Amino acid sequence: MSDSTKTSSSSASTGKIHIDPTGFVKLSAQLPTLANILAQSIDELGLALSATQQRTLLLYLDQLLLWNKAYNLTAITDPIEALIKHIIDCLAIITHLPSGSLLDIGTGAGLPAVIIAICQPERQCTALDSNQKKIRFIKQISSELGLSNMHPIASRIEAHEASYEVVTSRAFASLIDFVEVAQPRLADNGYLCAMKGKAPSDEELQALNDAWQIKTIPLNVPRLQDSRHLIELSYKNV
Numbered sequence: 001m002s003d004s005t006k007t008s009s010s011s012a013s014t015g016k017i018h019i020d021p022t023g024f025v026k027l028s029a030q031l032p033t034l035a036n037i038l039a040q041s042i043d044e045l046g047l048a049l050s051a052t053q054q055r056t057l058l059l060y061l062d063q064l065l066l067w068n069k070a071y072n073l074t075a076i077t078d079p080i081e082a083l084i085k086h087i088i089d090c091l092a093i094i095t096h097l098p099s100g101s102l103l104d105i106g107t108g109a110g111l112p113a114v115i116i117a118i119c120q121p122e123r124q125c126t127a128l129d130s131n132q133k134k135i136r137f138i139k140q141i142s143s144e145l146g147l148s149n150m151h152p153i154a155s156r157i158e159a160h161e162a163s164y165e166v167v168t169s170r171a172f173a174s175l176i177d178f179v180e181v182a183q184p185r186l187a188d189n190g191y192l193c194a195m196k197g198k199a200p201s202d203e204e205l206q207a208l209n210d211a212w213q214i215k216t217i218p219l220n221v222p223r224l225q226d227s228r229h230l231i232e233l234s235y236k237n238v
Contacts, residue, residue: 019055026065027058030079034058037080041088041222046095049119056118056145057087063141064109071137073109084223090115090170090195092219093230098191100165103128105157105182110138110150111170112195117142117150126151128160163187170195175204175231179212192233199229211235 017039021028038057042049049057061083064073076082090112097116101124104113113127127138127150138152153160158181165187172178175194182192199216208214213236219228 017051017054019051019058023059024062027062027079031058034061034079034083037083037223038087041084041091044220044222045088045091047091047119053118057091057115058083059145060110060114060118060141061087063137063144067137067140071109071133073134073137084221086111087115089221089224089228091119092221092228093168093193093195094119096217096219096230096232097168097193098166098232099123100187100190102126102166102168103160103162103164103182103185105167105169105178105185106171107138107152108134108171110134110141110152112168114138114141114147114150116168117147118145121147121149124149124151126153126162126164128153128155128157130154130156157181157185160185163190165190166193167191168193168195175200176207179208179233190234192231194231194233196229196231198227200231208233 017035019031019035021031024031027034038054065079065082068074076085093112102116103126105128107113107127107129110127113125117125129135132154135152135154142150142152163185167182167185169178178194179192186192205214212233215232217230217232219230221228
């Protein structure tokens, strides 16, 4: 890996970083712009990511867009929009996640599982999806990016038996459905973390079992005007 990959020309005040363009296919023309947007957003979110990690996030985005048609990964094809709505959107939850092994249910193209694995190499991340093509993409990209902490599995959640300290999802439309399928995979003293747009309604929260302690965390996603929340659920200590 070249020195320009390892060395950042950025500072917290400028939010700029130089990314070596070697290896990029879809993003090469817009790489400086994308790298600066990413670096500034990382500063705003209070994350400490190295130049190598930032490059890896952009390489993931490059491959996501490159293989999109073959694997049907995303409806978003504009690189800047995809950076904001996929990468930065997932980065916004990083500082709020409890520690421990993580399962991402219905991971699709690996969102947020791959983003978490890049940002937190010490955390073991399992990406679960019943769509075998998407899991093949995650296996391919994890190998190329050297993500030894990423474990893609093609399976329905009902057929998966391991337990985890953190269970996430970005894909479930219903918080109640997510809790129902995720709870059996939760280790003792673990946390369910659901990425949502709008905050859950009182009716949704009241429909959940009283044993849950629920925290609704508003998220400020840089450059995104839409509402975002992280819903954290854990069993009450009684």
